[in-house]
Amino acid sequence: MLEIGQAIVAGILLGGVYILFSLGFTLVFGVGRIINFAHGELVMLAMYGSYWAFILGGIDPIISLVIITPIMFLLGLVILQFIIKPVLNAPALNQVFVTIGLMIVLQSVALILWSADFRMLVIPYASKIIFLGPLRVSFTLLLSFIVALFVTFLLVCLLKLTLIGKAMRALCQDRLAASLMGINIHRIYLFTFAIGSVCAGIAGVLLSTFYTIFPTVGLHFIIIAFVVVALGGLGNVTGAIVGGLIVGLIETLSGYLISPAWAPVIYLMIFVIVLILKPAGLFGIVGAEEVGLK
Amino acid sequence: MAVFGEETWKGTELARVLQNKKGGIQGREIQYVSMDAPDIDASVIGAERLITREGVKIIVGTFSSSLAMGASVVAEKHRVIYWETNAWSDELTQRGLKYFFRLSGPATSVGESAMEIITNVIAPKLGKRPSDITISALNTDDASGVAVWDGAEKVIKQKGLKVLIHEATSPKTVDFTSVILRLKAPNPDVVYMTSGALETQVRILRSARDQGLNPKAFMCGPAVQELLIEVFKGDANGIFISDLSSTTINPKGATGLKEFKEEYAKMYGKPGLDPRSLVSFSSCLVLWKVLESIKNPDDPEQIREAAYKLDLPLGSLPTGYGAKIAPPGDPMMGSNVAAFMPVVQIQDGQFVTIYPEHVAMGAAKMIPLPPWGKR
Numbered sequence: 001m002l003e004i005g006q007a008i009v010a011g012i013l014l015g016g017v018y019i020l021f022s023l024g025f026t027l028v029f030g031v032g033r034i035i036n037f038a039h040g041e042l043v044m045l046a047m048y049g050s051y052w053a054f055i056l057g058g059i060d061p062i063i064s065l066v067i068i069t070p071i072m073f074l075l076g077l078v079i080l081q082f083i084i085k086p087v088l089n090a091p092a093l094n095q096v097f098v099t100i101g102l103m104i105v106l107q108s109v110a111l112i113l114w115s116a117d118f119r120m121l122v123i124p125y126a127s128k129i130i131f132l133g134p135l136r137v138s139f140t141l142l143l144s145f146i147v148a149l150f151v152t153f154l155l156v157c158l159l160k161l162t163l164i165g166k167a168m169r170a171l172c173q174d175r176l177a178a179s180l181m182g183i184n185i186h187r188i189y190l191f192t193f194a195i196g197s198v199c200a201g202i203a204g205v206l207l208s209t210f211y212t213i214f215p216t217v218g219l220h221f222i223i224i225a226f227v228v229v230a231l232g233g234l235g236n237v238t239g240a241i242v243g244g245l246i247v248g249l250i251e252t253l254s255g256y257l258i259s260p261a262w263a264p265v266i267y268l269m270i271f272v273i274v275l276i277l278k279p280a281g282l283f284g285i286v287g288a289e290e291v292g293l294k
Numbered sequence: 295m296a297v298f299g300e301e302t303w304k305g306t307e308l309a310r311v312l313q314n315k316k317g318g319i320q321g322r323e324i325q326y327v328s329m330d331a332p333d334i335d336a337s338v339i340g341a342e343r344l345i346t347r348e349g350v351k352i353i354v355g356t357f358s359s360s361l362a363m364g365a366s367v368v369a370e371k372h373r374v375i376y377w378e379t380n381a382w383s384d385e386l387t388q389r390g391l392k393y394f395f396r397l398s399g400p401a402t403s404v405g406e407s408a409m410e411i412i413t414n415v416i417a418p419k420l421g422k423r424p425s426d427i428t429i430s431a432l433n434t435d436d437a438s439g440v441a442v443w444d445g446a447e448k449v450i451k452q453k454g455l456k457v458l459i460h461e462a463t464s465p466k467t468v469d470f471t472s473v474i475l476r477l478k479a480p481n482p483d484v485v486y487m488t489s490g491a492l493e494t495q496v497r498i499l500r501s502a503r504d505q506g507l508n509p510k511a512f513m514c515g516p517a518v519q520e521l522l523i524e525v526f527k528g529d530a531n532g533i534f535i536s537d538l539s540s541t542t543i544n545p546k547g548a549t550g551l552k553e554f555k556e557e558y559a560k561m562y563g564k565p566g567l568d569p570r571s572l573v574s575f576s577s578c579l580v581l582w583k584v585l586e587s588i589k590n591p592d593d594p595e596q597i598r599e600a601a602y603k604l605d606l607p608l609g610s611l612p613t614g615y616g617a618k619i620a621p622p623g624d625p626m627m628g629s630n631v632a633a634f635m636p637v638v639q640i641q642d643g644q645f646v647t648i649y650p651e652h653v654a655m656g657a658a659k660m661i662p663l664p665p666w667g668k669r
Contacts, residue, residue, distance in 0.1 A: 003478075115330050117299060119493075138469075211468060255476075
């Protein structure tokens, strides 16, 4: 029974990792209706940023957030302005090709700069365990989970309580109408993509504290992010939380109760079943690609 | 030259520099063209580029069995010698490739060595017969992880060891808690874990510590040995590792080991502790011997012929290996049958080779293994 409890806690924390990874992805889709295949590579860049800040400058990954998040914000602006903007009004397939192209370019750049070697940060608190009664919790996973919830809270506040958030929501409801109301669409796109990149940056920095770093690391997570956001409802922040927790719990519980080899099969089967029964995902609205973020 | 893995590259580069200082090969300077590949597709494209655009005569590498698998097929197509230094999947030499040679041993022998230690060292120390020893086992599902487990399983069946649970999982698994809980549940005497992605071994062990998995002995497959000490500090003591030969073997059983250690430290400013640099260095030494012994070092047929004639006894190389290539028709065609996989144990923060006897530096200790935090 204790083991089941341990597996549930591990599943929730793993869900936190997946939420963290998926937030920026779902935000960019929800507001901009851009499926950013390069989101994983932004996470990868942040992981390397955190790694090199620690190795070369002795800067703790958590402290490095102060440096990395502004860089990611700027990188997001640059990517949208020079790479995605030219295809914003093109068919969706063109955007897909552009972001896949960007994904490959960023992977190749990382490979050239840092080689294909797996890297790992050795930081003292990565080995720290927190005891919740008889349950053991990894400090870094717990930290990721808390940060995931905090970032979600900030995103919701941004969307619901600020003027720019209102503009973002207006944009995702009806781009033309938003434009007619005087909203500077381009500026909102820029801001959204930059915030999405910041989310990727935060995810990358936290992942670097317990996961291995390599040029194609983003590819592994982007597949899970797709499952998480599609399960929860494309473009839906609340959906990303629920989707992340579901995938994390299924992966860990099925891994413990059946076999780890079966874990991805099981969560993907559940994913397919949910999409058959509810094509827009658990919290999505039919035609989410037209409606966007809620 | 194709390389993958920093240590593999360092050993290979050191071998080149030292040989060039001695006049190269038949008076010709050895030159490398390097290529790095993250996956099989890239290794295939890279090998094609190295051969067709860079005109390389011999491909030397790698570190990863998966990459070698793809790149060596390209080399075979172009009749270019593929001199594998480190990758060890048995499958590599079971494809009947004419131009493929592998100087380290096969992955199965890593698993075999580990189980030999469990049978001959750990079981007696626990006062049990081998058939009474219980094991929980985990391997990652990459080519190397699977092959190492195949070797282990062979000995497990021969010796009648009891495997209570065996799991295979992806090396990219984010959190290993669920699989560690499964390994822990039957309370085994020994936990055996191996992964082709070496850093993954550290993450698995970290999860084992997090979940308080405390068997009487921990036997690991290949690992980034320095990283184990760095991450686990005192808690690394007592852990067994079966891996390629490293500088911790007895120099009396390894010709040239002293020179390797000195030259490595001189060139890179630190001791070369990881096995991969030593093994790639030794593999290159054998290649130089082969190339020196033939009339035309650019002729793949002459290289093949000379490689099959190699007969260096155990202890001839800095790894303690000999060199004898399994001939065509042999199930291990192209593989060095005079290689072996030592087992080391971490004792007081040092790596002590305990197997095989001719390169051993000490005896196994800390059996049964104290729990995490008390080592």
